[in-house]
Amino acid sequence: MTKYVIRRLLQMIPVVIGSTFLIFAMVFALPGDPLRGKCGERPCPPAFVAEFRAQHNLDDPLFLRYFKYLGDLLHGDLGTTYQGLNILDELQKRYVVTVKLAVIAMLFEALIGVLAGVLAGIRKGKFIDNLVLVTTLVVISIPTFVIGSVSQTVFGVKLHWFPVTVKSNPGWYDLLLPGLVLGSLSLAYAARLTRTNLAENLRADYVRTAVAKGLSRSRVIGVHTLRNSLIPVVTFLGADFGGLLGGAIITERIFNIRGVGGYIFQSIHSRDGTAVVGAVTMLVIVYLLMNLIVDLLYGVLDPRISHD
Amino acid sequence: MRGTTRTVAVAGVSALALLTAACSSSDNNSSSTTSGGSTSSGSSSGNPSAAAGGEISIAGCTPQNPFIPAMTNETCGGDMLEPVLARLVHYNSETAAPELDLAQSIETKDNQTFTVTLKKGQKFSDGTEVKAANFVKAWNWNRAGKNGTLNSYFFDVIDGAADMDCGLVKDKDGNEAPDCEKKPAKTEELSGLKVVDDYTFTIKTTEKVSNLLVRLGYSAFAPLPDSFFADNGKAYGKAPIGAGPYVMQSYDPATGAVLAKNPSYTGAFAGKVDKITFKIYQDTEAAYKDVMANATDMLAGLPDSALQGEKYKTDLPDRNAEKPTGVIQTITFAPEKVDPSLKNPDLRKAISMSIDRDTIIKTILANTRTAATGWVSPIVDGYKADQCGEYCKFDPAKAKEMFTTAGGYSGTLTLGYNADAPHKAWTEAVCNSVKESLGVECKATPYADFATFRTLITDRKMKGMFRTGWQMDYPSIENFLAPIYGTGAGSNDGDYSSAKFDGLLKEAAAAADPAAANAKYQEAEAQLAVDFPSIPMWYGKTIAGWSENVENVKITPFGTIDLLSVTKKA
Numbered sequence: 013m014t015k016y017v018i019r020r021l022l023q024m025i026p027v028v029i030g031s032t033f034l035i036f037a038m039v040f041a042l043p044g045d046p047l048r049g050k051c052g053e054r055p056c057p058p059a060f061v062a063e064f065r066a067q068h069n070l071d072d073p074l075f076l077r078y079f080k081y082l083g084d085l086l087h088g089d090l091g092t093t094y095q096g097l098n099i100l101d102e103l104q105k106r107y108v109v110t111v112k113l114a115v116i117a118m119l120f121e122a123l124i125g126v127l128a129g130v131l132a133g134i135r136k137g138k139f140i141d142n143l144v145l146v147t148t149l150v151v152i153s154i155p156t157f158v159i160g161s162v163s164q165t166v167f168g169v170k171l172h173w174f175p176v177t178v179k180s181n182p183g184w185y186d187l188l189l190p191g192l193v194l195g196s197l198s199l200a201y202a203a204r205l206t207r208t209n210l211a212e213n214l215r216a217d218y219v220r221t222a223v224a225k226g227l228s229r230s231r232v233i234g235v236h237t238l239r240n241s242l243i244p245v246v247t248f249l250g251a252d253f254g255g256l257l258g259g260a261i262i263t264e265r266i267f268n269i270r271g272v273g274g275y276i277f278q279s280i281h282s283r284d285g286t287a288v289v290g291a292v293t294m295l296v297i298v299y300l301l302m303n304l305i306v307d308l309l310y311g312v313l314d315p316r317i318s319h320d
Numbered sequence: 321m322r323g324t325t326r327t328v329a330v331a332g333v334s335a336l337a338l339l340t341a342a343c344s345s346s347d348n349n350s351s352s353t354t355s356g357g358s359t360s361s362g363s364s365s366g367n368p369s370a371a372a373g374g375e376i377s378i379a380g381c382t383p384q385n386p387f388i389p390a391m392t393n394e395t396c397g398g399d400m401l402e403p404v405l406a407r408l409v410h411y412n413s414e415t416a417a418p419e420l421d422l423a424q425s426i427e428t429k430d431n432q433t434f435t436v437t438l439k440k441g442q443k444f445s446d447g448t449e450v451k452a453a454n455f456v457k458a459w460n461w462n463r464a465g466k467n468g469t470l471n472s473y474f475f476d477v478i479d480g481a482a483d484m485d486c487g488l489v490k491d492k493d494g495n496e497a498p499d500c501e502k503k504p505a506k507t508e509e510l511s512g513l514k515v516v517d518d519y520t521f522t523i524k525t526t527e528k529v530s531n532l533l534v535r536l537g538y539s540a541f542a543p544l545p546d547s548f549f550a551d552n553g554k555a556y557g558k559a560p561i562g563a564g565p566y567v568m569q570s571y572d573p574a575t576g577a578v579l580a581k582n583p584s585y586t587g588a589f590a591g592k593v594d595k596i597t598f599k600i601y602q603d604t605e606a607a608y609k610d611v612m613a614n615a616t617d618m619l620a621g622l623p624d625s626a627l628q629g630e631k632y633k634t635d636l637p638d639r640n641a642e643k644p645t646g647v648i649q650t651i652t653f654a655p656e657k658v659d660p661s662l663k664n665p666d667l668r669k670a671i672s673m674s675i676d677r678d679t680i681i682k683t684i685l686a687n688t689r690t691a692a693t694g695w696v697s698p699i700v701d702g703y704k705a706d707q708c709g710e711y712c713k714f715d716p717a718k719a720k721e722m723f724t725t726a727g728g729y730s731g732t733l734t735l736g737y738n739a740d741a742p743h744k745a746w747t748e749a750v751c752n753s754v755k756e757s758l759g760v761e762c763k764a765t766p767y768a769d770f771a772t773f774r775t776l777i778t779d780r781k782m783k784g785m786f787r788t789g790w791q792m793d794y795p796s797i798e799n800f801l802a803p804i805y806g807t808g809a810g811s812n813d814g815d816y817s818s819a820k821f822d823g824l825l826k827e828a829a830a831a832a833d834p835a836a837a838n839a840k841y842q843e844a845e846a847q848l849a850v851d852f853p854s855i856p857m858w859y860g861k862t863i864a865g866w867s868e869n870v871e872n873v874k875i876t877p878f879g880t881i882d883l884l885s886v887t888k889k890a
């Protein structure tokens with residue numbers, strides 16, 4: 013187990029270096045002018061352009077710039093944005109918010125999603141099953157920005173139950189509505205995955221054996237069937253959590269949340285390559301760690317999957 | 321994204337009237353400055369019965385540059401910096417007339433040498449006194465080539481500015497760029513600025529200027545405290561220190577800025593509220609909803625969803641306002657040497673007459689513009705209506721007739737625009753309008769981004785027609801003419817050159833009397849209607865909305881909310 017974890021961690025190093033280089037090369041190959049919007053409707057003064065390009069190494073060849081960047085990265089320095097802000101500081105501030113938001117969304121989709129899935133699975137074909145299927149279908153077919161804007165207008169502007177937008181240092185309650193909106197789509201998927209797997213496993217031989225042995229219904233479903241059925245759900249939720257930690261651009265925009273997604277969006281928009289690479293490198297690492305955790309969880313859910 | 325360049329206000333009162341008024345007015349410390357017959361002052365407008373004090377919030381956006389006056393030329397940073405600064409001259413928040421602020425008087429006899437006398441005892445928020453050297457050192461720093469500031473061009477009018485540029489060096493791609501290490505500038509001090517004593521300095525301009533006073537109100541002309549020069553503005557850029565009515569208490573790029581009343585402010589343009597919070601929004605839609613829910617107090621520049629069908633008028637009844645701003649959108653014709661096919665002014669006039677401006681503004685631009693009737697924004701001093709006359713009015717029949725008489729056009733007309741800003745819809749609509757009226761093919765041609773687009777224009781490689789916009793630097797008719805249509809001027813994209821026009825500009829700059837100067841500038845503008853170097857399309861407009869918590873919200877001629885007059889509702 014420990015050996016497996018160490019091996020996986022070591023494997024991450026080349027993946028991180030490789031992916032940062034790819035991102036670096038791609039981001040700086042994007043067309044567009046990093047000075048856009050800086051000088052309004054007129055071209056920037058040549059002295060300003062020269063100073064700006066020199067300051068951000070924009071005239072160096074790609075490889076040289078990448079090595080300069082990698083060198084700084086090893087010192088824990090993610091560089092500065094075109095606005096002269098420290099990227100690491102900016103990301104830290106935003107990660108606090110994004111993690112909170114992701115946790116709310118995750119709890120919501122995992123708890124409610126699995127519960128709805130179990131109810132639908134054990135009462136297949138009954139009213140509750142149809143109800144879950146129809147509601148999840150509705151949620152899946154409505155785009156997030158519609159759910160977001162509508163719930164913001166109804167619960168925020170009209171009913172005053174929740175703040176309309178999220179303040180600068182949000183508490184858990186501030187992020188509740190955006191978290192629910194964010195989790196709603198994945199909730200639908202989680203419910204459907206759980207239902208299908210549970211319904212299928214309930215017909216398996218080992219379940220019949222367990223029932224024949226005289227085990228209680230709750231034990232048969234809760235311990236024998238559900239645990240097995242959760243493996244694909246955990247895979248999905250793990251990947252989803254990784255995605256949530258990468259920020260949620262649409263939800264963040266609607267509720268004006270200062271999260272990682274909006275940061276990346278803004279940085280791409282202003283062609284701020286260094287900021288994009290820094291943020292995405294962080295995301296790659298988060299994603300790799302999430303994957304490792306999911307793989308370790310498999311072993312817990314199904315002892316047949318061993319990491320030794 | 322909302323408008324971009326920081327702009328300066330319009331002169332409601334002409335420069336010279338003000339100069340004389342300033343000389344005769346001995347007490348400028350009173351709350352109302354007498355300036356050329358204008359009775360209003362920035363601080364005295366508003367409802368006197370409303371209680372002063374309280375905290376308000378305003379929607380903002382992320383500043384693009386450090387808070388250095390010469391580096392801030394876009395609205396996001398400018399809005400936050402503006403109340404922190406004081407300059408020689410303050411623009412009246414309603415008329416944009418310049419009113420003396422830090423200056424006791426600004427005098428000249430020949431429109432070329434100006435003597436500035438400062439009021440005594442005016443202090444920066446760090447406690448140091450504002451002296452003549454603070455201006456001279458600041459302006460030198462702002463113009464010095466090695467500092468590469470965005471607003472350096474404002475100082476080009478001062479004698480010796482050209483010696484401040486670093487030499488050009490060719491890079492390996494053959495592009496010329498200024499390089500201050502290899503070819504440093506001749507000097508780092510403007511020869512046209514001289515400190516006489518602690519409270520007096522002189523400005524010598526490169527040529528005669530009749531509206532220098534109007535120009536001096538722009539943020540870039542603000543004095544800088546001695547501490548600025550210790551580290552070349554590094555610390556200042558994060559926490560600016562001005563002599564204005566507010567101090568910046570805190571700033572965080574993710575959340576916004578907090579401005580608090582400057583306790584030591586003694587000037588005439590104090591604000592009403594104690595604290596102003598700028599909340600940064602990624603999307604004006606979210607800001608608008610916050611205003612509707614009274615969570616944020618003010619928003620200038622409403623989102624499209626609120627403008628469609630004027631929804632904001634029902635969402636925010638009696639809590640909205642609109643005002644034209646110093647922005648003009650034009651369509652420029654490529655220089656004759658690049659593309660001679662449209663050099664006939666009658667063809668150009670026919671194209672202008674074939675465009676249905678009003679319908680495009682209504683259907684595509686959600687009434688956020690005002691159709692242009694000339695080349696100068698209506699908010700500036702010296703504006704004269706209808707300078708373009710019938711050529712800016714939609715008349716397809718007459719346009720067609722004129723077009724045919726002038727020889728018509730074979731081939732496809734092109735109208736270039738940069739695709740990284742929302743210009744697609746209106747350029748296509750303009751082309752459709754031209755196509756329908758004149759029966760000639762017209763195509764709106766996108767270019768990837770503003771830089772690519774501008775490079776093609778400045779390298780004189782763009783043919784046909786292309787979109788051009790102008791946001792005023794300072795509120796004067798001159799600013800809409802000289803920099804754009806003067807022979808060889810920096811923004812003269814169509815290489816327009818008219819001896820008559822240039823002559824009139826020169827006469828206007830030397831005019832002793834502001835009314836005479838304006839008359840000359842108006843005559844020059846009339847010449848544009850003859851030669852038609854560009855098609856005036858429309859003027860910009862700002863629409864603002866506010867919450868139930870505030871009163872006395874006004875839009876300045878610069879399209880921003882006047883933070884000095886706003887009061888908290890009791």
